[in-house]
Amino acid sequence: MEKLVVLKLVLVMGFLLAGQMPVAGLSVPVQEMIPVIVDMDVAPDDIGALVYLLKHPGVSVRAITVSCGITYVPWGVANVLRLLDYLGFRDIPVAAGKETPLVGDNAFPTEWRGGCYNFYGLELPATDLHPSVMNASELIMSVIASSAENLTLVTTGPLTNIALALQANPSIKEGIERIHCMGGAVTVPGNVGFEYPAIPNYVAEWNVWVDPHAAEIVFKSGVSVTLIPLDATNEVPTSEAFRTRLEGIMRTPEAEIVHQFVQPEIGGYFWDQLTAVALTNPSVVTFESHYIEVLISDENQTGWTQSIAQDPPNTQVAVHADADTFEDLFIETINYLEPLPIFPGPLIIVISVGIGIILSFAILVGYRRRKTFL
């Protein structure tokens, strides 16, 4: 009996000290790994989405490509490389995309685009990482071709690079699980004209408005599309309450970066962050099936993602979001700490078991003395 007690004590001490038990803390559900390529225009909300995807134990980021959009592409690439180096993801290839849309010259207002010059105030060390020698569409095609699994393309900027890849090599569709896209406004007004009245377009969302021809190619491609449009993102505004909550539990570099980028005083929504969370946890939004067609003929309505009566549907459209669940999942994941290793090193095992034996021996001696005394 005494020997059994001692044995149990030794084992428990050994396991605890050797790190077999997971660290107590926030729980992020482990699920089947989702391999992705991220194509983005490197605004603060894109960065929030990217660090979520990098941090999530169920997501494998295979490549990052920079689209035209709010960033100037070379600056977006440089900022992503510095971020990856800082967070320890030095092996993910990064490629520069096309600086302008497929057709025309739609672009975000110049006065909004300068933030990329200083990475929106985020101070990170310089890096010796370099971008891929391939451009964005070439890298997308290459990574898909060399992957044993189908990949999901997560897009949080204009769809220029994706369209170029689909045009250059339509057979890559076979290797695309789906395109998971932030963009469009289906049952709600757009945000272009409301945010920038010099462009009198009140039906389009910025990402689609910048390159509507690229969006048209994607929606007509036959690839499965999940769309996270303004319909859903309008329901997740940034807020002082979010920032305060995050402030209280920040414990990773990723959480600190997100905290720095959340600026409720200037308004805005968690556009790209909701898109990232909806990838790993689709139930955070409510989907409806639609056939989406992109309007490109009318200047003041170009980029309108219209739902038309056509079967079968080509898009799963997120029409609502659960703001509380989004916030919980996002904050938990960016704060996620890896469990301690399952198989600790031999030295740790020897030390831990040794301490366990000494403690158990001391307890056994104490027990015998107490027994003798009684």
Ligand SMILES: [Ca+2]
């Ligand atoms: Ca974006």
